[in-house]
Amino acid sequence: MRLKPLCVFLLLCGLFPAKASADNRFIVRTTLGLQGLQTVCNPLLLTPICTVIGSGLGDPQGQLFTITTPLALNDLLALPGNLLGIVDAEVDQLVSLFPIGSLNVLPSASAGYLTPLMSDRTLVPYPASSGRTSACNGLSPCVWDAYANQPAARIVRVSDAQSQFGVTGAGIVADIDTGVDPTHPALQGVLLPGYDFTRNQPGGSELADISSSPCPFSSCPPPRCPDCSSAQVNQSTAAVLDQSTAAVLEGNDNYAAFGHGTMVMGVIHLVAPTAQLMALKTFKSDGTGLLSDILRAVYYAVRNYAQVINMSFDTQTSSRELKTALNYANKRNVICVASAGNKAQSAPPLTVYPAEWQNDVMGVASTSDQDTRSSFSNYGNAIVWVAAPGEAIVTTYPFGTYAAGWGTSFSAPFVSGGSSLLLNMQANTNEPQAARAVAHAVPVGAQMGHGRLDLVQALGAAPASDLPPTGSIDRPSGSVIVLAGQSVFFSGSGSDPDGKITGYSWSFPGGEPEGSNVATPGSVTYSTPGVFVVTFTVTDDAGLKDPNPKTRTIFVLP
Structure with missing residues (x-):
């Protein structure tokens, strides 16, 4: 009996050199839980197998963790007896906002239209229905006219949709990005605290990226320049910026993505100005972020x-x-939107995630102001659900100013903002419903999904308020008295006035099994005396649940 642990001991010793090599970083799903994983990662009298980073990635089962280890992935999975209790494992890949080969290249800074692009800096109230005068002060939700009334907003019919349907956005829109400038006058009134996963601290501010010394600007924040022209180009971020903030960022790889999150948030706000915005910072100012932080952000957003x-x-x-x-x-009825990418390639053969997972995500390509596919945009119905303008998009930028951006990064938030408008019309709108509504779009050619976003068409296609389903426990017909060790037979059904039943959920406290997700789970055995309340809930194809779960009381006698 002692030979097996001895063999394990010798095998583990053989896996590790006297001085471990550089650690690899993996995402693992394990059945051991945090404490159990930490224990087996550090076996007594042996070189540590791994190190657990943090306390988990926030999945509802509490099974997902990031670890570092000198072992390769195959060696980790081949540990004797599945020592780490691994269900699944993958590399904690480094994701970049600007992957190699991306082609969202700006036109030359000498192009004639760059200078007037953001020339109209007249402050106007936004949304217009706010009732504020155009004589704005620091407390008014006022923005540059070049932002509020830009061509892209007219193309997708932002103002028409807002006025025709009486909507300006509802719900919480989370953006997984570089963070946001929480002091921007256009955004601060709708911003929620958010979270910075790159530093493991509340806030989600991308200004933290420049708060350390040395400041990339002559001062932090840089001085305002209300009369500066708008012809400076930050090629990495694909943005035309004020001279006061842009020149120093050009060619500085440490700040290649600085401002990206604030710009994306600005597009969401343009479409849905009363939606609440949550900045989830998973990318650094250089445009890189860990997959594990993205996972944490998704689960954080849902929670x-x-x-x-x-x-x-x-x-x-x-x-x-x-x-x-x-x-x-x-x-959990969360609507997800992703950019289709900027390699000017077709999918397939190109693979693009998460846009490719169309059961869960709407992938968005970029179009020009002439309703043609942007030269840099990826295409293909496998990754593109819909398209939206993505060229010369005027939007918010850190330090209370504005920038113009190119790329599918700035197309996706038009759809996210549109989803918030749909939530204004029906608070329980889910991903399939939003996708069906957004699919009512303007055709722009082959391999561009359902076409270019048209908010008036999308809102016009939104379903009427959905009615919830109703469940029924068919057996037993009432309360039941049994002796310990006996079984009770259960069956249920459901109906939905405007759809179909897609899910069943039973809870059997004190019973074996403890639950079921089928309509007729059959016999449940009760071994312990007591009084137990069984609950049964049905879910429909709109994701709505029976607001009044059905119950049965089971009396178990000794």
């Missing part, structure tokens, strides 16, 4: 009641756990 998740990023490497997280969000 904190986000109804829309915007993801203006893409990767060509599939992740089982990211798909699981987004599927989890979908089942």
